[in-house]
Amino acid sequence: MSDNRFKIVFDGALLPGVESTTAKLNLAELFKSDVAAIEKLFTGRPVALKRDLSRADAETYLTALKNAGVDARIEAEQPVAFSLAETHETGSADFSRPGASPYAPPRAAVGDDLPEFADLKVFTINGRIGRLRYLAWTLVLTLAMLVAGGIISTASFAVATASPTAAIILGGVLGFALFVALVVVSVQIGVQRLHDLGWSGWLYLLNLVPLVNSVFPLLMLVLPGNAGANQYGAPPPRNSTAVKVLATLWLAFIPVMLAIVVTLGMNGYLDQLEANMDSSYESSSITTDEAGDQTVIMEDEDAQSADDAGEPVDSPEQ
Incomplete structure (x- = not known):
């Protein structure tokens, strides 16, 4: 040797x-x-x-x-x-035989x-995936959800022309099914990512805890997985070019979405501010008109009092 x-x-x-x-x-x-x-x-x-x-x-x-x-x-x-x-x-190690060696190892x-790399399986909670593959799979899941949501909306509008009630029922059932599918696949992907870190999949429930759920997803994105095999199996395969491209697109998509949300929020705030200003202006105009009417009424009452007393009333022409 x-x-x-x-x-x-x-x-x-x-x-x-x-x-x-x-x-x-x-x-x-x-x-x-x-x-x-x-x-x-x-x-x-x-x-x-x-x-x-x-x-x-x-x-x-x-x-x-x-x-x-x-x-x-x-x-x-x-x-x-x-x-x-x-x-x-x-x-020689037969554990079923009486008198077998007490020092017998596993079969x-x-x-x-312990293969070099584990097989990839999307729809399961077993196995491991790294950070980039987690991003890539999440992007694909998001796009699939948007496409499915568009199909459901189109079908609901088509049915609504014949029966609005049927459209509401169809949209509700299909929308709920899409939501359940999204949650299930998201959990499966998230658990595999936790396994890559050497953590229990039950920690995914931390996403339901207030405050913690604003930090925990970031940890899942930034923390590196175990380099070698762990208790959840061999490491995932090396990232392909497609995985790297999709992960990059997702990382670029996140700030774009944040910018869109901020822009929409600012536009809504400005529209609300403009509406409040218009409302204030209209209220001010109405108050002026009411004051003018009140003045006219008082003048009419003075003229009527003068007529009753037999006194002449000066006109603007005099």
């Missing part, structure tokens, strides 16, 4: 702050095995989880195990007390379950 080959060794130690139950569940998911088999590893006896690795491959496997919460290590190849690979080759080798 050459000196540049390495192995991953585990003796049951955990990283600080990691509970034993959590680590066993993470390992069971990572190994695609059951918890009962994983418990056989926590005896304190060194176990070679993977052998004959290059330094880069060994680092990849070690990262996955560290993210699972266990304190494994890389060692140069040398004889060890127990070998996971040898057990699989000989088939699956770690390396078999």
